[in-house]
Amino acid sequence: MNALLLDLLPYVHKGYCCSQLLLALARQLDDTDNAGLMCAMRGLCHGIGQSGGPCGLLTGGAAVLGWLSSKNEEEPHPMIDAMTNEYATWFMERTQAFGGTGCENVSSGLAAAAGEPLPEGGMPPMELCGDLLAECWEKILDIHESYDLESARS
Structure with a gap:
């Protein structure tokens, strides 16, 4: 079992899915707690409710980048599209052999x-x-560092 997953076991035992686990990691990085956001991320679970939609690691990762990069609700990071595009492109390349980015694929x-x-x-x-x-x-952390997001959230 992956060491990172061991850290997330309490969340896994609560039934959290991939998108929620990425947010749990981001909340640790940002040292904040937002139960409402965790509940909202549930909507991305299992290919958006087993609809055949994209993997929660793709959609959840994009959402986490948006959240980590925002200073407030009204001021998104000017490079958010570039960041999420970089993440999505990487994810599509990483999962290309699986035949798509859907949760089932x-x-x-x-x-x-x-x-x-x-x-x-x-x-x-x-x-x-x-x-x-x-x-x-790791890819989210790489993007976080390369776009200097340390000071983005206030």
Whole structure:
């Protein structure tokens, strides 16, 4: 199991999904607590409610970058589009072999790479997505650093 996922086990046991886990990491980085935002991120879980939509690591990562880069609700970072584009482009390249960025594509691809079956009709276990989650978090941190977001939130 990925070491980052071990730190997130309390959230995993509460049933948090990938997008929420990325926000949990961002809240630790920003030293803030926003329960409402965590609840809102739930809407991105499992390909947007098992609709076949994009993986929560993609949408959640973009949302986390937007949140980390904002000074307030009315003043987004001037480079937010470039940041989210960089993240999305990286994610699409990273998951290209899985046949798409949908939650089902990504989880099926991860399961196949691990030689594990995907639960029938269910969502992938977090252990399956843990390494990709860690890679996504590292990419978010790289973008965070390269755009000097340390001072963005007030």
